[in-house]
Amino acid sequence: MADPLIELVDVSKSYRRDTLEIPVLQNITMTVPEGEFLALMGPSGSGKTTLLNLIAGIDRPTGGILRVAGTELGGLSETELAQWRSRTIGFIFQFYNLLPVLTALENVELPLLLTPLSKHERREHAAVALELVGLADRVHHYPKQLSGGQEQRVAIARAIVTDPPLLVADEPTGDLDRTSAQEIMNLLGRLNAEYGKTIVMVTHDPRAAERARKVIHLDKGAFVQM
Amino acid sequence: MRHPLRSILTVLGIAVAISAFGLIRTVIGAWYSGVEASAPNRLITRNAVSLGFTLPLAYRDAIRGIPGVADVTYAHWFGGIYIDEKHSQFPQFAVDATNFYDIYPEFRLPPEQKAAFKQQRNAMVVGRKLAERFNWKLGDTVQMRGMIFPGEWEFVIRGIYTGAEKSTDETQMHFHYQYLDERLRQTTPFQAGVVGWYVVKVQDPKRGAEVAEAIDRRFKNSLAETLTETERAFVLGFISMSETILVALRIISMVIIGVILLVLSNTMAMTARERLSEYAVLKTLGFGARHLIFLIVGESLLIAATGGLLGILITYPAADGFERAMGDAMGAIFPAFDVAPSTQLICALMAMIVGLAASLFPTWRAVQVRIVEGLRRVG
Numbered sequence: 001m002a003d004p005l006i007e008l009v010d011v012s013k014s015y016r017r018d019t020l021e022i023p024v025l026q027n028i029t030m031t032v033p034e035g036e037f038l039a040l041m042g043p044s045g046s047g048k049t050t051l052l053n054l055i056a057g058i059d060r061p062t063g064g065i066l067r068v069a070g071t072e073l074g075g076l077s078e079t080e081l082a083q084w085r086s087r088t089i090g091f092i093f094q095f096y097n098l099l100p101v102l103t104a105l106e107n108v109e110l111p112l113l114l115t116p117l118s119k120h121e122r123r124e125h126a127a128v129a130l131e132l133v134g135l136a137d138r139v140h141h142y143p144k145q146l147s148g149g150q151e152q153r154v155a156i157a158r159a160i161v162t163d164p165p166l167l168v169a170d171e172p173t174g175d176l177d178r179t180s181a182q183e184i185m186n187l188l189g190r191l192n193a194e195y196g197k198t199i200v201m202v203t204h205d206p207r208a209a210e211r212a213r214k215v216i217h218l219d220k221g222a223f224v225q226m
Numbered sequence: 227m228r229h230p231l232r233s234i235l236t237v238l239g240i241a242v243a244i245s246a247f248g249l250i251r252t253v254i255g256a257w258y259s260g261v262e263a264s265a266p267n268r269l270i271t272r273n274a275v276s277l278g279f280t281l282p283l284a285y286r287d288a289i290r291g292i293p294g295v296a297d298v299t300y301a302h303w304f305g306g307i308y309i310d311e312k313h314s315q316f317p318q319f320a321v322d323a324t325n326f327y328d329i330y331p332e333f334r335l336p337p338e339q340k341a342a343f344k345q346q347r348n349a350m351v352v353g354r355k356l357a358e359r360f361n362w363k364l365g366d367t368v369q370m371r372g373m374i375f376p377g378e379w380e381f382v383i384r385g386i387y388t389g390a391e392k393s394t395d396e397t398q399m400h401f402h403y404q405y406l407d408e409r410l411r412q413t414t415p416f417q418a419g420v421v422g423w424y425v426v427k428v429q430d431p432k433r434g435a436e437v438a439e440a441i442d443r444r445f446k447n448s449l450a451e452t453l454t455e456t457e458r459a460f461v462l463g464f465i466s467m468s469e470t471i472l473v474a475l476r477i478i479s480m481v482i483i484g485v486i487l488l489v490l491s492n493t494m495a496m497t498a499r500e501r502l503s504e505y506a507v508l509k510t511l512g513f514g515a516r517h518l519i520f521l522i523v524g525e526s527l528l529i530a531a532t533g534g535l536l537g538i539l540i541t542y543p544a545a546d547g548f549e550r551a552m553g554d555a556m557g558a559i560f561p562a563f564d565v566a567p568s569t570q571l572i573c574a575l576m577a578m579i580v581g582l583a584a585s586l587f588p589t590w591r592a593v594q595v596r597i598v599e600g601l602r603r604v605g
Contacts, residue, residue: 058510058597079514086512093601097507101228111511158511 004031005166005198006055011064013050013221024050026221028064034165037192037199039212047221048202049170055200056168057085069165086114090159090197094171096151098143098158104130105139108157115162129157133187149180156187160197167191169201173208185211229497233529236493240533240580241540243486244573248541249548250479251569254472256560259393261461266431267296268329269438270460271424274451280420281450283407288444289424294437296429299329300421302403306370306379308360316356317398318370319422320406323349329427332390333398339364339385347405351385353396362386375410375417392564426454483576486533490584494526498588505592506600515593522592526585527578534577538570 013025025047032038040048053059054066057073066073069088076084085091098107108126117125130139133153143151152172159167169188173181189211191197201212209215217224271289273279280302289298304318323344327335335343335351343349352362362368368381381401389396403421410418428437438454445452455463465472498505505518545565552560 053598056510058601082509082512082514085510089510091510093507097503097601099504099507110508114512 003034005034005069006032007067009065011054011061011066013054013061024221028223032198032200034198035196037213038201039209039215040200040202040218041209041215042218046218048218051218052168052170052200052202056089056091057081086111086162088164088166090164090167092155092159092167092169092172094174096155098151098154100143103140103142104135104146104154107154108161111158111162125161129161133157147180148176149183152176152184153187160191165198167197167199169199171202171204173203173205181205181208232493236489236529237533237536239489240486240530240577241536243482244534244537244577245540245544247479247482247576248538248565248569248573249544250475251572252545252563252565254475255566255569256563257465257468257472261458261465262393264457264461267428268457269426269428269434269454270457271426271441271452271454274453279450280422281424281452283419283421285424285445289426289441292437292440292444294429294433294440295426297325297329297427298424299326300403300424302406302422305374306372308368308370319398319400320403321400323402326400329425332394333387334390335385335387342384346382346384347402348381349384350381350399350401351387352383352399354386354388355396356399357386375406377413483580487580487583490526490530490580491587494584494588498522498592502592502595502600506595506597509597518592519589522589523582523585527581530577530581534574537577538573541565541573
């Protein structure tokens, strides 16, 4: 069995609203091996997005140990965590979250600004990533000139351009029609199968979940057996 | 540019405000131009009661005899009307033709004109701007009606002086004191034999205070006690009469800066609020606080700098327009009216301060916002 890329031990997360403490995740323990394609499913409010955010290092647990790609995230400062994210995580959002004033190429180039690459190298890497997602002919298009499926492919190119070991996707097909959703899932499947990317995906869509190798269901902040 | 109209309006708002600020600073600067033009080696001796009271002409030799005094001249306010009252707002002085221009070297008069002025009793010398204003030429005869000294007065222009510095007043009219005095002795003898003030050139400017004290001591307990001060203090004394207006102008200029701060702050706050999700995305990608600070502060400074630059450029035509609007009165009130380099610098500095201040809250908000909170604003 491959080494675990993600390791959660007794992880909890709760939010405080005024004096009220609202538990979202309770004592989650799990491991995700390198190369896994994991789908997290569950009803709204089950804690799946919170779990994804913890794994991606954009939120912090209130208890437990969280280790991703060999790094214990609890001990990192905000700056260290930001640097860690730029090296380790490729994030795919439900609503793509491309910057509207930048072209597809510039959007994909964005994470590379944090690397020591030259401008020419950055452009080359971004072009390769766009080619990989099948958008070589759309590099100079702005987000508003692209369809939803194309925008999500640009977002995937942006997520993979730094070659991170882990891709996290929050409802990547949630805003797409059926055909586009299928294309996106094919692309994620390829990235997992051909390029060995570990993928953790939150989805409501059973068809999308079917493409994952493993599906975990959450309800009320805990894993449930289906 | 995501909201071109908003950005353009903000830049224009800053430009107009900076221009107004620059214009007010120029007006204040013009008010003080006389202070800049004052010489450190000149003292002014006037009646201790007020400038409205005169001093005997006989004081001249007494002052000249005081140790430390290099030379003495004098002047007397004429207050005549040329054409009508509207056209008469320019300084008119009866002066000691023998040495007035020696003590005021900043009034540059060609030697032949100076000689011509000295030779003719009703000759007068006018500043370049005054001559241009009335289209006066050398040899022209000018008729004036006396308001303080009754009667019709006729002068012949024998000299046109130019200023040595930008701040030198080129709107004055000078004529022979003797011409005035002789006529007064015949018509209104009680007005004769007195002058408005003495201008004392000291040998050593460092000993100015000492000489001033000696002059005032010399005339202590006389019928016309004197008050001697440096030319700078004398001019400042004049300005202090308008101090309330100047304070009001300064307050207005700062209010203008406050207004543009609010305008830009509003734009930046709206911008930052709209982009909160984008800042969250950038943070997710690994961009840190310093990148966001660079982005937001940079944008704010760019808007402020563009508006500031435009405002500074507008200040020049605005100052010209102001001069035209003031018309003939301009020269009398502001002998030197130019947008100074220091004003441009202050305008630029103010624009930058505004740009920086306007970005503080949005920057703080963007840096503080948690990624998950920022991402929730998507869609």
